[in-house]
Amino acid sequence: MLSERGSNWAKIKFAHGDQNAYHPVNNPSGIVSFGNAENWLVREDLTQFINEHSQFGKECCTYGEGYTGTVRLRAAMAKHLNAHFDPVQDIDPEEITFAAGVTALNEACALLTCDPDKQESILLGKPIYGAFARDLGIRTGITLEYVDVGDTDQFSPNCIAGYEAGFEAAKARGISIKALIICNPHNPLGQCYPRETLVELMRFCGSKGIHLISDEIYALSLYSIYERHTEKFTKFTSVRAIDPTGIIDPSQLHVLYGMSKDFGAAGMRLGCVISQNEEFTKATRAICRFCSPSQYSMDLAAQLLEDQEYVKKFLERSQALLLHSRVVAEDLLTHGGIPFHEQGNAGFFIWLDLAPYLPIKETNGDGWAAERLLSQRFNQAGVIMATGEAYHAPTPGRFRLVFCLEEDVLREGIKRILRVIHIDRNTVLSSTYPHIRALAYTLFQ
Numbered sequence: 507m508l509s510e511r512g513s514n515w516a517k518i519k520f521a522h523g524d525q526n527a528y529h530p531v532n533n534p535s536g537i538v539s540f541g542n543a544e545n546w547l548v549r550e551d552l553t554q555f556i557n558e559h560s561q562f563g564k565e566c567c568t569y570g571e572g573y574t575g576t577v578r579l580r581a582a583m584a585k586h587l588n589a590h591f592d593p594v595q596d597i598d599p600e601e602i603t604f605a606a607g608v609t610a611l612n613e614a615c616a617l618l619t620c621d622p623d624k625q626e627s628i629l630l631g632k633p634i635y636g637a638f639a640r641d642l643g644i645r646t647g648i649t650l651e652y653v654d655v656g657d658t659d660q661f662s663p664n665c666i667a668g669y670e671a672g673f674e675a676a677k678a679r680g681i682s683i684k685a686l687i688i689c690n691p692h693n694p695l696g697q698c699y700p701r702e703t704l705v706e707l708m709r710f711c712g713s714k715g716i717h718l719i720s721d722e723i724y725a726l727s728l729y730s731i732y733e734r735h736t737e738k739f740t741k742f743t744s745v746r747a748i749d750p751t752g753i754i755d756p757s758q759l760h761v762l763y764g765m766s767k768d769f770g771a772a773g774m775r776l777g778c779v780i781s782q783n784e785e786f787t788k789a790t791r792a793i794c795r796f797c798s799p800s801q802y803s804m805d806l807a808a809q810l811l812e813d814q815e816y817v818k819k820f821l822e823r824s825q826a827l828l829l830h831s832r833v834v835a836e837d838l839l840t841h842g843g844i845p846f847h848e849q850g851n852a853g854f855f856i857w858l859d860l861a862p863y864l865p866i867k868e869t870n871g872d873g874w875a876a877e878r879l880l881s882q883r884f885n886q887a888g889v890i891m892a893t894g895e896a897y898h899a900p901t902p903g904r905f906r907l908v909f910c911l912e913e914d915v916l917r918e919g920i921k922r923i924l925r926v927i928h929i930d931r932n933t934v935l936s937s938t939y940p941h942i943r944a945l946a947y948t949l950f951q
Contacts (some may be wrong), residue, residue: 579811724768
C-alpha cells in the first residue's frame with residue numbers, strides 16, 4: 507500500500523527505457539520526437555570537448571565541497587554570466603547555487619516561496635512551459651495561477667494589466683500570490699522580452715511584494731544576429747542587466763540558468779539559481795542536498811566555462827546552426843501551408859498553429875478534444891510534439907515543434923506531420939500552386 511500522494515505519483519508518465527528513435531538507415535520506422543527541447547546540432551562539438559578534458563582528479567571520487575556547486579564551478583559560472591549577461595553589478599560566485607538541473611531548482615523556488623496550507627501560489631502567463639505544472643506542483647502541493655493577457659501582446663508593457671487582473675482575481679478567491687515566473691527567452695514562443703517590459707514586470711512584482719523568478723536558460727541560444735531581418739527581433743536582456751533601484755528590491759529577483767540548453771549538455775544535469783537574497787540562497791542550499799550534481803559533471807562544466815575563448819566560438823557556431831535549422835523548418839512549414847509564430851529568434855522551438863487542421867467534426871465541436879485527437883494521430887504516425895493544451899495555450903490547435911535536430915530527422919518529422927493533416931502525395935502533386943507542387947518533390951522524393 508502506498509500513501510495517497512505515492513499513489514498519485516505512480517500515475518505520472520515519464521521517460522524510461524528505449525526511445526525507439528528514428529534513424530534514416532538503422533531505424534527508418536522509429537519515432538521522430540519534436541518533444542524534448544535539446545540542441546542536437548552541437549553534440550559533436552560538445553562530445554569532442556568532453557573527451558579531450560575528461561582526465562579527472564581523485565577529488566571527483568569524493569563528496570567534495572558539499573552539495574551545491576564547487577568553488578571552482580561557481581567562480582567559472584560567475585565569470586561566464588558577467589561576460590555574457592551584462593549585469594549592472596557583477597555577479598558574485600556566492601550568489602550562485604547549483605543543483606542537478608534547473609528542474610530541481612524550479613521545485614526549490616516553489617518550496618521556498620509558497621506554503622500550500624496557506625493557499626499561496628505562483629503566477630504565470632499563458633502560454634508557458636508546460637512542465638512548470640509538474641516541476642512546481644508535484645511534491646510541493648501548490649496550485650498555479652495562469653494568466654491570460656487576452657489580445658494584448660504579452661511582450662508589451664501592456665501585459666501588466668493582465669497580471670494585475672490575475673493577481674486580484676486570485677486574491678478574491680483567497681489565494682495569495684508569492685511569485686511570478688517568466689521564461690526569457692520565452693518557451694514556447696521563442697521571443698525575448700524587451701527591456702521596457704522587463705522593467706514593468708519588475709515594477710509590478712516590487713509593488714506587490716512578490717518574487718520575480720526569471721528562467722533565462724535559453725539566454726545565448728539566439729539567432730537574430732545573423733541575416734534574418736534583425737530589425738524585427740528583440741535581443742536578449744537579463745533582468746540582472748537592469749538597475750533595480752526604485753523598481754524592485756534585489757532580494758526579490760532570482761535568475762535560473764544551466765548547461766542543458768545553451769551548451770547542449772542536458773546529460774550533465776547542471777542548473778543554477780542566481781540570487782542576491784542571502785536567506786533564499788541558504789534555504790536553496792539546504793534542500794538541494796537531495797539533488798546534488800555529480801563531481802564529474804561539475805569538473806567538466808568548470809573547464810568549459812573557464813575557457814571563454816572556446817565558449818565564444820562554441821556559441822557562435824551554435825547560433826549559426828540554430829539559424830540554419832530554423833530556416834529549413836520554416837521553409838518546409840510555409841510550403842506545407844502550416845502557419846506558425848514568426849517572431850521567434852531564440853530557443854529551440856517553433857509554435858505551430860494547426861487550428862485549421864483540427865478534426866472538429868469528429869469531436870462535436872470540442873476544440874481541445876480535437877487537439878488531443880490530432881496529437882494521437884501524430885503519435886500513431888511516429889512523430890511526437892507537445893500540445894498547446896499542455897502549454898496552457900488560450901485556444902486549441904497549437905503545437906510546439908523542436909527544430910534543432912539533424913536535418914534528415916527534421917525533414918522526416920515534418921513530412922509525417924504533413925501526411926497526418928492530409929497533405930498526401932497525390933493531392934500535392936496535382937495542386938495548381940507551384941510552391942505546393944515543389945513541396946511534393948521535397949517531401950516525397
